[in-house]
Amino acid sequence: MQATRYLKHIDTLVAAIAGFYAIHLFSAYSGIGISPDSIMYVSTARNIHEHGSLLTFNGGPLVFFPVFYPAFLSISLIIFQADPVAYGGLINGLLFAAVIFVSGLLISRFKAKSIIYKWLILAAIVLSPAMLEIYSFLWSETLFVLTILLFILAFKQYLQKHSWPALLLAALVAAICCITRYAGITIIATGGLMILADGTLPFRKRMLHGLTFGIASSCLLAVNLIVNSLSSGLATGTREPSITPFSENLHYFGTVLCDWLGLTNVVYPFASGLAVFILVGLIAGLVINSLKNRLNSYESVITFFAVVYGLFILIIATVSRFERVNSRLLSPMFITLLIACTYWVPNVIRKIKKRGAYWLASGASVIIMCGYLYNIYHIDRQRYDDEFEYGIPGYSDDDWNKSAFVTFLKTHRNIFKPGVTIYSDADEALYFFGGITGAKLLPHRFFKADVAKFYSEKHYYLVWFKKLGNAEIINIKDIEQKKHLTKLYDLEDGAIYEYRQ
Known part of the structure; x- marks a missing residue:
């Protein structure tokens, strides 16, 4: 039974x-x-x-x-x-x-x-x-x-x-x-x-x-x-x-x-x-x-x-x-x-x-x-x-796993000076691929106070993934219209900038 x-x-x-x-x-x-x-x-x-x-x-x-x-x-x-x-x-x-x-x-x-x-x-x-x-x-x-x-x-x-x-x-x-x-x-x-x-x-x-x-x-x-x-x-x-x-x-x-x-x-x-x-x-x-x-x-x-x-x-x-x-x-x-x-x-x-x-x-x-x-x-x-x-679309697919910029981040984890804020259009990607904790996402356009606070920063790094195109956040063109960025590294699918007032 x-x-x-x-x-x-x-x-x-x-x-x-x-x-x-x-x-x-x-x-x-x-x-x-x-x-x-x-x-x-x-x-x-x-x-x-x-x-x-x-x-x-x-x-x-x-x-x-x-x-x-x-x-x-x-x-x-x-x-x-x-x-x-x-x-x-x-x-x-x-x-x-x-x-x-x-x-x-x-x-x-x-x-x-x-x-x-x-x-x-x-x-x-x-x-x-x-x-x-x-x-x-x-x-x-x-x-x-x-x-x-x-x-x-x-x-x-x-x-x-x-x-x-x-x-x-x-x-x-x-x-x-x-x-x-x-x-x-x-x-x-x-x-x-x-x-x-x-x-x-x-x-x-x-x-x-x-x-x-x-x-x-x-x-x-x-x-x-x-x-x-x-x-x-x-x-x-x-x-x-x-x-x-x-x-x-x-x-x-x-x-x-x-x-x-x-x-x-x-x-x-x-x-x-x-x-x-x-x-x-x-x-x-x-x-x-x-x-x-x-x-x-x-x-x-x-x-x-x-x-x-x-x-x-x-x-x-x-x-x-x-x-x-x-x-x-x-x-x-x-x-x-x-x-x-x-x-x-x-x-x-x-x-x-x-x-x-x-x-x-x-x-x-x-x-x-x-x-x-x-x-x-x-x-x-x-x-x-x-x-x-x-691969499954997202951070586990070949666009990311075979990316030259991702490979660069994995092998150059110590290029950022301690204590300097790191911004990115994909802060989670920096953590997932580069093991970088504490990075910040660029501010959303809707939150004007956050945007103003970002532009008041005196020293930061910017890690930019070129193929994402997130329209919700301010982008590299917006920033370059207001600030002079120094390009440190430039690859086909990403770049790293530094801003110092």
Whole structure:
């Protein structure tokens, strides 16, 4: 009996192993992908491990990101006795395998059980370009997605039992989500709204449970924000107001959905309509289930989170300025959105009485899904062919690893006089390749006081990477119009200057 219990998840285990192997393939050539965010996480993890501090490579406190993912990397550093960059492929492979396995557990507990549906969804997760992208990099989304799925498991237990231990366990998982990514507040919103909408509980009990969940789940985030404020004066770092209106963000949201569906950019003009159609459809389904007191299911929790997270990204992108709405930002909702848009299909097919119509609907659904899998497989194959030749885009690809300027920085680490400030358009690259700590990023144009302070500096070095072209910060032309820079070294892809008043 016990053996049968474990054997029924053998298909989920196979899918998890396939996901682990996929990450191994993508990281085999150049190692795990490294971006500026990755260097923030890794440098903080190193400082946690070596000094017990939450400082990044530039000597400042970690405020732009919550603390849990760097802490997780520092734990992995202890376990593997090696740097997270070296073992990033293994770490992410295990995380992706865990995500796939938990997804399989969730699907196996749906009200309308279908082994074919489970296999197809697991295959879609394994082959998903969105998932393979984030698990190819050292990004906090890799851990965040897993904590989301664990919250769904825990919160469903609360909806079933309505006990205090189940509520507090769900709140604990939600609290961990919040200190993995600040967007984890969507988990608090999901849980709080679902408690308030739970018609099976008396109103007073709903209010008490909702208040308890809200306080318990936000406590770790509150501590993190207080520490940030005390160390830097800012709770989440400097944030600029958005420059993209809601309508534009909605369009970008829709283009990501088009990409996830494997569609070409020919359908981009209809992207906003697709986004509205999906979100409104999911909201309508939740309202109907709420009125019928049918929110007590894994499917409802999954759908609720997908809607809350999607709306949160649209709103926050309209209020605050960060990178354009893209697949990475929306990736935490990919699995939940995939399930929310498809879980009802097996149940609808099962209700078809006529045998011929039943098999026709079943066959059509499987063919459509197989066509989707075939399409995204070719997208993955093209990406793999590119990255097998050049590496994963970012600081681990050949443009950086074979760069003459990077080689120069690695072999001339002592060319800077101690005590003189070093500025750069990529301070994280100086740390990652040259081991230079304490370098500063050139100021953003938006923050006029920072720009003025920079121009008042009397002596500094400037390390300029020629191919980056970050329009957000002041560039070499801006500086040379105001200051006379002495060029110390000049290579094809970078140069080093010195300014002395």
